[in-house]
Amino acid sequence: MENKIKLLYMLQTLDLKLMDLEEEKGDLPGIVRNLNDQIQETQTQIDALQKQIDEHLAAREKANLDEETLNQRVEELKKQLYEVRNNKEYDAITKEITEAEDKIMACMQAAEDNDAKQKELSTSVDELKQKLESLQSELSENKKDLQEVSKIHEDEELQLQHERDKIARQLTDEALSSYDRIRSAKYGKAVVPITRGACGGCYKTVPPQLNLLLRKNDEIHHCENCGRILIAEEIAAEVNKVA
Ligand SMILES: [Zn+2]
Structure with a gap:
């Protein structure tokens, strides 16, 4: 059984060598971690915007359908105008037509607004997707570099780790x-x-x-x-x- 102080010093020597190997990897592990974080964040932003886009698309669709229904109603009402029997009926139908036409205008405006908003958001999504793509290619380059550096020292690292374990086992x-x-x-x-x-x-x-x-x-x-x-x-x- 080796002397405890000697064992600790051996452990220290091995740990310093392992630290040197780790240092040779330089900033790469940190860069890879950081890029992964940025990718995750960008993807979250894209997902949130996409959800908003879907909502605007749905709202636009609804506005279009409402407009269609209202248009049909106006057509019906206009036909009814030919069959009115008195002024009171005529006034009532004309009033309904005016109201329906106002609603149609509102629907058209809503469709237009939702369309504009959706286009604006889509532009942001496109920009973010481009950013995501460049981050991903940057990540794969850095990952490749890290793998190469790690591979060079792999055997040495394993050997040192093995020796370290052997010594550590002899210590309390x-x-x-x-x-x-x-x-x-x-x-x-x-x-x-x-x-x-x-x-x-x-x-x-x-x-x-x-x-x-x-x-x-x-x-x-x-x-x-x-x-x-x-x-x-x-x-x-x-x-x-x-x-
Ligand atoms: Zn000191």
Whole structure:
């Protein structure tokens, strides 16, 4: 069973290598994520506009049907005018004709308004569809690039991950979670070697007595300044030689 501090340092070394590989992918994962978000958003906008267009189309259709019905009614009424028996009947029919004609005008106006609105919205949808198309082609290019970069490092990444798992299995959950906690708080570096008498993370000088304790390598010590786990320079060098 390996020494706990050495194991943690090995884990750190592997994690830094994995981070480097991740960095080589550059902005690509972020760009892909962002494009996916934009595509989703644009599609939502298109769907909402399309729904409005459908409503205007339905309203226009209804206006046309109403107009047709009213026109038929006017025709009927006009025929009835020839058969009236008195002025009262004549007035009543004429009044109904006038009302129907007003309604016809309103229907025509409604049809026109809905038509105009629908055309305006369709133009917006066309623009959004163009935007969507260009986003999609941008996405597929970036995805392809990301896949290529990932593929280059795939084997190396798997190998490192495998080694990492092997080492992690030898550490307690407590040690691992403390390591992860420091690592995520300290820009990926949880275990640092002493360099020229100072913490390799924050460069603050380490007291000589702590340096002595670290050389014994039997207990975990943290940097008093940054909280990182410290490892003596020569022990770190020993680990690096094996790795
Ligand atoms: Zn420090």
